[in-house]
Amino acid sequence: MNREELLIFLRTWLQKFRGTLWFRITYLVLLGIIVAQLYLFTASAISCLIILLIPVLVFVIPYWLGERKIRRFAGNGALVFMIAILVAAAMPTQAILAQSNAVPLRSFPDFRSAAGLNLTNGTVQPYRGVPGQTFTFRVNLTTAGNGTPDAFNVTLNLTAVDGFAFTPTSYRMAYSPGPISSPNTRNGTWYERNVTLGGSIYIYGFSVNDRGRNWTETVSDAGPIIASGWSFYAFFLYYLVAVQGGFPAELVLYLGIIFLWWYMTRARERVMRAGRPAAKPETPPTKPERKEATERTKAGKAAAFTCTNCGADVSESDQKCPSCGAAFED
Secondary structure, rough: OHHHHHHHHHHHHHHHHHHHOOHHHHHHHHHHHHHHHHHHHOOOHHHHHHHHHHHHHHHHHHHHHHOOOOHHHHHHHHHHHHHHHHHHHHHHHHHHOOOOOOOOOOOOOOOOOOOOOOEEEEEEEEEEOOOOOEEEEEEEEOOOOOOOEEEEEEEEEEEEEEEEEEEOOOOOOEEEEEEOOOOOOHOEOOOOOEEEEEEEEEEEEEEEEEOOOOOOOOOEOOEEEEEOHHHHHHHHHHHHHOOOOOOHHHHHHHHHHHHHHHHHHHHHHHHHHHHHHHHHOOOOOOOOHHHHHHHHHHHHHHHOOOOOOOOOOOOOOOEEEEOOOOOOOO
16 A cells, blocks of 8 residues: 555545544543643643633634534533543642652742741652551751751641541651751751651641741642552542632633624524515416417317307307307208
């Protein structure tokens, strides 16, 4: 099979495939995957553009492929957003399962951070484990002024997730001496805490206060990884649907696009109907010309003779004049 024959075969196959239900299912699934990928950019600086782009794509692509029924558009949107939610929940699950080491946590000046209190390199070792295993949490504290480790309360904030239940627990961390851990917090002091954990999903972070009103926290992260992949997938699915509401803004905009398209279509149809000329009344059907010719022939035959007595029309078969009664001779 040469190149031209292959192209002809593919074109014929695509034309047949496009007329089947599987073609519609295929492009809707692909569209759902694209929407899930775009969802990752809603946390970026172009989030407003992405929120507008998603409903436009969900409407325009089926329309470009020949969709014109409003019920189909509603069904397409429901299927695409459902697929997008399932795929969007799978992406962070895959990212966590593929991660081998903990990402060091730290505090940021603009995020619940007091001046002069800085937390860096917050980790958990080992990052992966089994239920019943002991894990070591460590974080480094650096202050603007001189201080001793006992002058600060460094805390491990650990939240266990079991189904829909969130159980936060705080653990006081202790000073960890060592060659890289200074007894003066200005030079950087390490704190640690050993915790034995079960098979739940865990989210950990660190915080510190100077026994006063100054308080600093790090960002949080999932870990250590003990639960199964299905548990993480259910967690992210719950978070995406119940906490974030799925795609609320995108879905509202999509329904608005459908309504505008339906309204404009109906308005265009009304204008076209109003511009059509009124239908002319139907004229009664005329008799065929052959029938008229036959009647004229019969009438001519019926008036073949004239009565010599009164002048009335007489046919060939009459023996007497129908008007005056005069008898005719042969």
